[in-house]
């Protein structure tokens with residue numbers, strides 16, 4: 001995919017909606033469970049945050065991609081969803097052909113809500129399917145059934161041109177066969193895009209404490225690798241080439257929003273815990289939805305901390321993030337964005353990674369090898 005963003009004006013925005021029915025046992029996102037009564041207050045705070053942030057722009061930014069994530073944005077009632085989308089419409093201009101995504105859970109995405117999304121021009125849904133195995137869904141605390149996903153996809157088929165399915169592997173108790181059945185079912189449903197994430201145990205989650213008490217057994221590393229490799233081969237053979245470590249898409253259906261992150265483009269972000277990158281600075285909002293709301297209501301900045309990266313740190317970070325994108329990191333882009341030649345800055349690290357067989361270099365790009373894809377996190381640690 002082409003590097004479509006070339007200036008310093010943010011052309012992407014993320015909006016975090018922190019509401020969920022219940023906290024899933026593996027989740028450590030910034031969310032509030034079971035407090036739908038706070039949604040109107042959240043919407044007011046969100047509009048205030050956006051208005052304050054956009055004051056520094058001469059006119060409302062024109063966006064190529066807008067992503068509403070969570071949490072469960074589609075937990076909002078049809079009226080609240082309408083209010084959220086109206087706020088965004090009031091403050092942003094969407095470019096012709098912009099990618100407008102919302103994350104949704106299969107349960108609760110009623111026909112009425114689907115109509116609201118369509119009416120406001122949302123043209124991409126990232127559906128939190130996770131698995132087509134009912135037992136695994138139960139283990140993950142997900143409330144939907146595999147049949148519900150199939151039903152929702154049928155309903156969306158005429159109104160939503162671009163659907164992505166989010167799937168999780170490496171769930172305790174999940175066998176290779178169960179995962180294979182999930183992937184095969186996903187392929188049969190023919191979405192435009194599939195994301196597959198390895199489950200991680202985050203401190204503070206229920207999964208973390210259950211594992212510490214020996215009540216939960218992690219999937220063996222070798223089995224997880226087998227799941228990953230099988231996924232890459234199967235999706236590739238079924239018309240979904242891998243374009244990022246965790247992402248597969250039909251040709252031309254890659255997530256443009258995520259590509260903006262991976263290629264180091266500036267982006268705006270709003271809502272609790274949201275991080276933006278503007279004018280060379282990354283700033284991150286308070287993670288607690290309550291703190292975030294209270295600060296905005298008191299006319300205080302919702303920003304918790306700011307990373308002022310040196311140009312060298314920026315070059316290293318751009319390289320580490322960009323490597324996940326499988327076409328590789330364009331060397332000239334890093335130089336353009338940071339002022340550093342990556343081949344000189346990381347000379348020793350690159351020699352070491354090549355010796356391990358984890359990266360390869362062409363005239364224009366440096367990229368992960370097939371083996372390197374298995375060690376993407378270790379590669380990133382080495383260059384940061």
Ligand code: SF4
Nearest residue numbers: 020023024027070071
């Ligand atoms: S639905 Fe998603 S965001 Fe909400 S608790 Fe579950 S994993 Fe977390």
